[in-house]
Amino acid sequence: MINRRQMIATMVWAATGSGVASSVHAQPAMSRITAYGFSFQGLKGGDIRLVDYAGKPILVVNTASLCGYTPQYAGLQQLWTQFRDRGLTIIGVPSNDFGGQEPGGTSEIAETAEQTYHVTFPITAKTSVKGPNAHPFYKWAAAERPADLPSWNFHKYLVGRDGHIADAFSSRIEPTDTRVATAIARSLTA
Incomplete structure (x- = not known):
């Protein structure tokens, strides 16, 4: 024995x-992997490296141009304007994964985000956010928060200063909702 x-x-x-x-x-x-280990291809080229925002909260939102939630771009821009000088970064991640509501290319995505909603925060190239072809950030986020997976467009992940998911908000929760602003403010002072 x-x-x-x-x-x-x-x-x-x-x-x-x-x-x-x-x-x-x-x-x-x-050590556990953090969000700062990932990057996205930018909508107009280059990379959006999350490590460039290390130590600051990041709101990562999968977006779509033809969705009923598309007007949330305006609320995201409002959050960006309110909190960016305090350190918040917002990153829009266009995805065609839900209802085929992001069928266009770079110019169509830019038209919706920048011209229609006057978005000035970083936008990535069209990216898959679910399933086996999901971007590595979204696979990591699914492991971090398995109960908070995107089920539609405009799902929001708040990455805290420590690089881990601090909170998640479903598509139904508007960016201007008090719960979102409170979570961002808490992350900024953590």
């Missing part, structure tokens, strides 16, 4: 690939 000490030594050996079970030789634990 194997005693507890032998079993632990065997598990350490199997995990490290060596017979050394001493804590002196143990590998340090890996």
